[in-house]
Amino acid sequence: MKITPVNMDSRIKLGIRAGDTVDVVQRIKEKDKFRLQSFEGLVLAHKHGNEAGATFTVRRVASGVGVEKVFPLYSPMIDEIKIIKRAKVRRAKLYHIRTKAAKEISRQMRNIRTAKDVPEAEVPAENTKAEVTEKTEAAK
Numbered sequence: 001m002k003i004t005p006v007n008m009d010s011r012i013k014l015g016i017r018a019g020d021t022v023d024v025v026q027r028i029k030e031k032d033k034f035r036l037q038s039f040e041g042l043v044l045a046h047k048h049g050n051e052a053g054a055t056f057t058v059r060r061v062a063s064g065v066g067v068e069k070v071f072p073l074y075s076p077m078i079d080e081i082k083i084i085k086r087a088k089v090r091r092a093k094l095y096h097i098r099t100k101a102a103k104e105i106s107r108q109m110r111n112i113r114t115a116k117d118v119p120e121a122e123v124p125a126e127n128t129k130a131e132v133t134e135k136t137e138a139a140k
Helices: 008-014 096-117 129-139
Strands: 021-030 033-047 055-062 065-072 078-085
Touching: 008 078, 021 055, 021 065, 033 065, 055 096
Parallel strands: none
Antiparallel strands: 021 033, 021 078, 033 055, 055 065
């Protein structure tokens, strides 16, 4: 009995776990055609082991916004999964990365605000409006 057209053994051998940086190439249907779209990010969680309903959550930052996607491990819409980097982590689920990223961004915003609050030194204008009108009248 075959549950999915995907080669399940190859997906099991990948051994995806939390802390991996993966590139998931997904097939997306638009009207009649299929196109491939890559989603590269950090695996936050791998759930349900290697059974038929196994999923893994991938997080990436796109245009300054954190984006998370939950992929079914044996989905036929996933063309390929590449493990780019393996990291040694001490947790099975890395949900704390969300708050860690938010704290990092708020700290950066704080630093930007303090830098812009510092008044710039007054730079004397070389040509004031009165001087410009005097020069144009003299040229006439």
